[in-house]
Amino acid sequence: MAETKQFKAESKRLLDMMINSIYTHKEIFLRELISNASDAIDKLYFKSLTDDQVGMNKSDFAINIIADKDAGTLTITDNGIGMTADELENNLGIIANSGSFKFKNENEKSEDVDIIGQFGVGFYSAFMVAKEVRVRSKAYGSDKAYVWTSCGVDGYTIEEDDKETVGTEIRLTLKDDTENEKYSEYLSDFRIKELVKKYSDYIRFPIKMDVEKSRRKEDAKEDDYSDEAYEKYIENETLNSMVPLWRKNKNELKPEDYNNFYKEKFYDYADPLKYIHSKVEGATTYDSLLFIPSQAPYNFYSKDYEKGLQLYSSGVLIMDKCADLLPDYFSFVRGLVDSADLSLNISREMLQHDHQLKLIAKSIEKSIKSELKKMLNNDRENYEKFWKSFGVQLKFGVYDNYGRDKDAVEDLLLFTSSAEKKLVTLDEYVSRMKEDQKYIYYAAGDSVSKIEALPQTELLRDKGYEILYFTDNVDEFAIKVLMRHGEKEFRNVSEGDLGIDSEEQKEETKKLSEDNKDMLALITESLGGKVKECRISDKLKSHPVCISSFGQISLEMEKILNQNPQNQKVTSEKVLEINPNHKIFAAMQKLFESDKDKFKDYASILYDQALLIEGMQIEDPVEFSNKICSLMAQ
Numbered sequence: 001m002a003e004t005k006q007f008k009a010e011s012k013r014l015l016d017m018m019i020n021s022i023y024t025h026k027e028i029f030l031r032e033l034i035s036n037a038s039d040a041i042d043k044l045y046f047k048s049l050t051d052d053q054v055g056m057n058k059s060d061f062a063i064n065i066i067a068d069k070d071a072g073t074l075t076i077t078d079n080g081i082g083m084t085a086d087e088l089e090n091n092l093g094i095i096a097n098s099g100s101f102k103f104k105n106e107n108e109k110s111e112d113v114d115i116i117g118q119f120g121v122g123f124y125s126a127f128m129v130a131k132e133v134r135v136r137s138k139a140y141g142s143d144k145a146y147v148w149t150s151c152g153v154d155g156y157t158i159e160e161d162d163k164e165t166v167g168t169e170i171r172l173t174l175k176d177d178t179e180n181e182k183y184s185e186y187l188s189d190f191r192i193k194e195l196v197k198k199y200s201d202y203i204r205f206p207i208k209m210d211v212e213k214s215r216r217k218e219d220a221k222e223d224d225y226s227d228e229a230y231e232k233y234i235e236n237e238t239l240n241s242m243v244p245l246w247r248k249n250k251n252e253l254k255p256e257d258y259n260n261f262y263k264e265k266f267y268d269y270a271d272p273l274k275y276i277h278s279k280v281e282g283a284t285t286y287d288s289l290l291f292i293p294s295q296a297p298y299n300f301y302s303k304d305y306e307k308g309l310q311l312y313s314s315g316v317l318i319m320d321k322c323a324d325l326l327p328d329y330f331s332f333v334r335g336l337v338d339s340a341d342l343s344l345n346i347s348r349e350m351l352q353h354d355h356q357l358k359l360i361a362k363s364i365e366k367s368i369k370s371e372l373k374k375m376l377n378n379d380r381e382n383y384e385k386f387w388k389s390f391g392v393q394l395k396f397g398v399y400d401n402y403g404r405d406k407d408a409v410e411d412l413l414l415f416t417s418s419a420e421k422k423l424v425t426l427d428e429y430v431s432r433m434k435e436d437q438k439y440i441y442y443a444a445g446d447s448v449s450k451i452e453a454l455p456q457t458e459l460l461r462d463k464g465y466e467i468l469y470f471t472d473n474v475d476e477f478a479i480k481v482l483m484r485h486g487e488k489e490f491r492n493v494s495e496g497d498l499g500i501d502s503e504e505q506k507e508e509t510k511k512l513s514e515d516n517k518d519m520l521a522l523i524t525e526s527l528g529g530k531v532k533e534c535r536i537s538d539k540l541k542s543h544p545v546c547i548s549s550f551g552q553i554s555l556e557m558e559k560i561l562n563q564n565p566q567n568q569k570v571t572s573e574k575v576l577e578i579n580p581n582h583k584i585f586a587a588m589q590k591l592f593e594s595d596k597d598k599f600k601d602y603a604s605i606l607y608d609q610a611l612l613i614e615g616m617q618i619e620d621p622v623e624f625s626n627k628i629c630s631l632m633a634q
Contacts, residue, residue, distance in 0.1 A: 002157040002158065004154070005156055005157065005158070006155045007155060012153050015124055015127065015152065015153050016153055026125075026128045026181075027186075027195055028125060029126050029130075030076075030192070030195045030200075031316060031317070032122030032125045032126075033122075033123065033170055034196070034203060035200070035316050036123055037076055037077075037080065037170075038063065038078075038203045038205055039080070040078050040167070040168055041061045041078055041080035043080060043081040044080045044082075044166070045061060047140070061078075061079060062078075062205060062206045062208055063076065063077070063078050063205055063206070063207045064076070064078075064207075064209065065192060065196075065208070066209070066210065067186075067189065067192060067209070069184075072173060072184070072187070073171050073172060074130075074171070074172045074187060075172070076170045077167060077168070077170075078167050079165065080166075081139065081166075082138045082140055082167050083135075083139055083168060084142055085144075085158055087139065088137060088148045088158055089158060091123075092135065092156070126170070127152050129172065129174055129175060129186060130172035130173055130175065131173055132149070132151050133149070133170065133171075133172055133173075134148075134149045134170070134171045134172075134173075135147065135149070135168060135169070136163045136168070136169040137161075137163070137167070137168040138161075138163045138164070138165065140166050144160060145160070145161040145163035145164070146159065146160055146161055147159055147161035174186060174187070189209070189211050196239040196240055198317060199316060200240055200315075201244075201317075202240070202241060202244040202247075202316070203240055203242065203316065204243070204315065205242070206238045207239045208237065208239070209236070209237060209239055210236050211237045212233075213232070213234070213235050214231065215230060215231060215233060217230065244287075244315055245257065246277065246287045246338060247338070250277055253277075255275075258272070258277070258289075259271040259272065259275075262291045262334075265336075266291070270293070270294045270295060272334075273292045273294040273385065274291070274292040274382075275289065275290065275292075276288070276289070276292075276367055276368070277289050278290075278367055280360075283359055284339065284356050284360055284363070285339065285340070286339035286341065286360055287339070288309075288335065288336065288337045288338070288364060288367075289335050290333050290367070290368065291333070292332065292333060292368075292372075293332060293389070294385065294386075294389070296332065296389040296390060300332065300390075307323050307331035308320075308322050308324075308325065308326060309326060309334070309364075310335070310336035311325070311336070311338075311339075312336060312337065313338070313339065314338070314340045322337070324357060325361050325364060326364070326365075327361075328393075328396070328400060329394055329408070329409050330368050330369075330397075332390045332393055337360060337364070339356070341356050342354070342357060365408070369412070372386075372412055373412065384423055387414050387423065391413075391472075392472055392474060394409045394413060395478045396474055398413070398479075398481055398482055399474055399478045399481055402481070403482070406481060410426065410485070413426060415442070415469065415470065416469040417429065417466055417467070417469070418452075418457075418461055418466055418467040419432070419466045424468075426485040429468065429485075430485060430486060430488055433466070434464065437499075438488075438489075438491075438499035439488065439490065439499055440468065441460055441465055441466070441491055441498070442467060442469070442470055442479065442490060442491070443456065443457050443469060443470065443492070444470040444471075444476045444494075444554065444555075444556035445470070445556065445615060446615060447471055448469050448471060450615060451469045451470075451471070453613070454493070454546070454614070455540050455541075455543030455545070455546040455613060456493040456494050456539050456540070456546050458541045458542060459540065459541045460539075463500060467493065470556070476554060476556055476557055493539070494546070494549055494554060494555055494614075495549055495554065497538075498538075500539075509538050513536045519589065519592045520533070520534045520578075522592065522596070522599070522600075523588075523603040526599075526603045527576070527603060527604065531575060531576045532550050532573045533575055534576045534577075534578065534603075535576075535578075536577070536578060537577030540577065541579075541581075542579075543613075544582040544609075545576060545578050545579065545584075545606045545609065546577050546614075547575070547576060547577070547607075547613075548574070548575045548577055549572045549574060550573040550575055551572065553571075554572060555572055555614050555616065557572065558570055558616075559615065576610060578606070588603075601627050601630070605628065605631070608624045
């Protein structure tokens with residue numbers, strides 16, 4: 001009986017961590033063992049390119065999986081380079097000593113080598129599901145084979161074996177099922193196929209397994225669907241695709257190839273609006289295949305949605321959703337990145353935040369923006385279709401992080417314009433501005449029709465000034481962060497001076513204000529702090545009054561912020577503006593001189609009317625109604 005060797009103390013601790021905590025999902029043990037088998041084959045294949053004695057072509061190499069339900073064992077075999085006794089000792093007896101990593105460094109300039117393993121610990125993930133691991137291996141060029149056996153932290157044995165063929169066989173005796181863990185699931189044909197497809201579909205050597213299938217017996221009747229009408233048979237099935245779509249040349253692929261891949265991979269029934277297939281070489285090397293969906297997923301604007309790209313290392317799935325590869329404002333993008341350059345931690349499940357990852361993320365961001373800009377300029381119809389699904393997310397990109405990323409998306413923004421009610425870019429708006437126009441005008445509200453009914457928009461539209469209509473909650477918050485586009489400042493039609501009055505008109509307004517200052521002061525006083533002031537308006541044409549705001553919080557922002565379930569009361573500083581050219585102004589002047597009480601009722605009604613026009617709630621609807629009825633009865 002072979003002598004049991006002990007793992008070193010630090011290796012014992014690491015092995016215990018491997019079994020109990022490093023890997024989040026036990027299922028990845030199969031990915032790790034298949035990756036190791038692929039590395040072993042790659043080493044022998046690389047050797048075959050210069051050594052005729054190997055006597056094997058690329059098509060001769062394969063990985064085989066055998067599930068024995070009766071014995072409770074799962075076996076993974078390869079016909080790769082194999083291991084000597086010393087290599088078994090060094091690679092398996094000393095945890096985190098990677099022969100693959102050494103081989104990769106020695107041959108890093110060769111295009112024919114595609115080694116995956118880096119840290120040499122993936123093998124030990126087998127102990128998460130196995131109570132015994134038995135490795136039989138015969139190295140290429142060696143006359144002897146050896147078997148390495150271990151039940152975990154108690155140690156291992158190495159002894160000679162009778163294996164005749166070059167390569168490695170790893171047999172896992174699975175742990176017994178418990179109430180919480182069903183280890184026997186890894187003996188199911190369906191489960192094995194599922195895991196291979198998920199993690200190892202693009203290993204470049206075939207992964208084969210004998211799969212039990214059924215077929216109708218020759219003498220069975222066509223309408224007989226009983227078990228007796230079928231017979232069982234075994235088929236050696238290749239489980240993986242081997243060649244990733246993203247590694248093929250673009251001229252080999254048609255649009256339907258990309259569309260079908262997207263729908264199958266990301267479970268969407270509709271074709272993507274756009275695909276971006278890139279191969280990048282330089283400071284960092286990677287392949288990427290990105291898709292812009294034609295519509296938003298049902299949960300896209302909810303907290304349940306997870307952004308991220310699938311991350312592969314040499315065709316092996318490392319992370320299903322790597323959030324670090326996408327900025328939030330491009331979170332709608334789906335796809336994948338495949339790179340062998342990334343530094344992975346020992347579980348391969350999480351990436352270190354290294355320089356390479358940041359370079360890839362920055363490159364992807366530029367690529368997405370470039371394609372969206374190209375679509376905006378050359379395919380406006382599809383861009384507007386994209387905008388309807390994901391435009392709000394780009395606006396959040398302006399607003400988030402205190403405007404840190406506003407420059408990245410500013411040129412991609414669209415807003416509905418008063419000019420023909422069409423979506424326009426900010427550049428398009430500025431290009432059509434009147435020669436003397438100071439500001440980019442905008443108005444915010446629940447809908448285009450409600451915005452057009454605002455008293456403040458009438459005069460601007462009559463003078464031929466274009467207005468941007470903000471109907472999404474985030475719009476004005478984003479514009480407050482943006483502040484200006486180029487040299488042009490944004491100006492809410494409900495805020496301050498619109499810059500459209502001549503000096504003569506300003507003097508006239510100033511004189512009217514001075515002449516009626518006592519009346520305006522009484523209106524302000526009678527409203528009991530509801531408004532900061534009452535003033536003569538220079539922005540009204542046919543309407544008697546309007547509400548404008550003063551300060552950073554606009555009227556629309558007040559409405560939106562007060563929808564917050566935290567029930568925080570936010571109030572904008574309001575100004576009541578009166579149209580001096582409306583007959584109500586003359587009526588107010590008369591009442592001011594003759595009936596102060598009725599004057600105050602008029603002021604209250606005008607204020608509530610202005611609130612209603614803005615789509616805001618009035619404090620006391622009953623009082624408002626009573627005052628209207630009282631005036632109607634006179």
